[in-house]
Structure formats: C-alpha cells, structure tokens
Amino acid sequence: KQWYQRRVRGDRTVPVEVGSSYTSSNWTQKLMTMENFVKEHVCSSDKSVGYLAQFDLFHHIPSLRDDITPLDYISLFTESSVDQCWFGPAGTVSPLHHDRYHNLFCQIHGHKRFIMFDRVESMAAHESTLLSNTSQLDVETDFIEEQAWYVELGPGDVLYIPLHWWHHVRSLSVSFSVSQWWKESVK
Secondary structure, three states: HHHHOOOOOOOEEEEEEOOOOOOOOOOOEEEEEEEHHHHHHHHHOOOOOEEEEEHHHHHOOOOHHHHHOOOOOHHHHOOOOEEEEEEEEOOEEEEEOOOOOOEEEEEEEEEEEEEOOOOOOOOOOOOOHHHEEOOOOOOOOOOOOOOEEEEOOOOOOEEEEEEEOOOEEEEEEOOOEEEEOOOOOOO
C-alpha cells in the first residue's frame, strides 16, 4: 500500500477485468480509476474479483518504470520487448492459454502458481479466433493426460515461459507482476 500511495496516481483510469476469468460467463471489463480499483478489489474484503491484467502501466505512469530493473537477458534476442503489468487480489485466474511471444514473467509482490505444459498441439483450444490461444479445459478440475509442471513464484522470482507453452496462472495473494514479451529475432 505504501508503494501505491507513493508512486501510483489514483486518478488514472485503467481497464479492469471483473469476474473469475476471461472465459467465464460472468466476466466483463470496466473502466475505473486506479484508486477505486485498489479500494474495491485489492484492499477490500469483498470477494469480487477485479484484475488489472495485461496492461502497459509503465506507459501510463512512467515513474513506475524507475521501480523495475529491466532484465538484460532479453537484449540478447531482440532490440525491443513489450512490458505488461498484472495487478490484483488473491484468486485472479488466467485460464490455460499460450502466448505468441517468449515471456519473462517477473513476480514483484505476492505469490502466483503456474501450471505449465510443453508445446502440445491442442489443449482443446476454443474454435473462435478471439480465444484460439485459450483452452476449454480447466486444469484445476479436469483430468489432463499431458505432463504438467507446477511452479510457485514469490517476490523477486522470474519464470521463463517459452513461446507457445500452455500455462494457467492463479494469484495466491495480492500480487503485482510484470511480463516482458518478445519475439525471436536475429541480432
């Protein structure tokens, strides 16, 4: 909370995902101020899940970039990366999906659990173009025959997620994370 009060402008409007996950029928998005997001979803004892997910917070609040040290590893592969922030309470879920980028997932605050699968051809992906990188399986309840890797991240941990690896993410506490995505290129 101290970091938020010192560095984050509470009047900044941000897109918040509301609902258990973006594949749920009760999911929606709404615009709200950062202050209201923190009050209603991060610091509240109310169990409604709100998630500031996949958002370029550093672009909108550049002073926050001073708090995050860039990882030199990415510069070995590309001249540029896309940085996305993930901020929310315990219980936020990113359902089983794969990304079209390599990802260095940096856990800044709190804890998250990952369930990961190698580049499996199909994990019952949705047929719609919008969700074609998202599985219809719920890895927390459905039986999956593929070998899974389980990883729990805490503050200061970094996880490399290779291009097209399937992964499911659950926040175990209030957490703030940064993804650094990049596509391979020859330098």
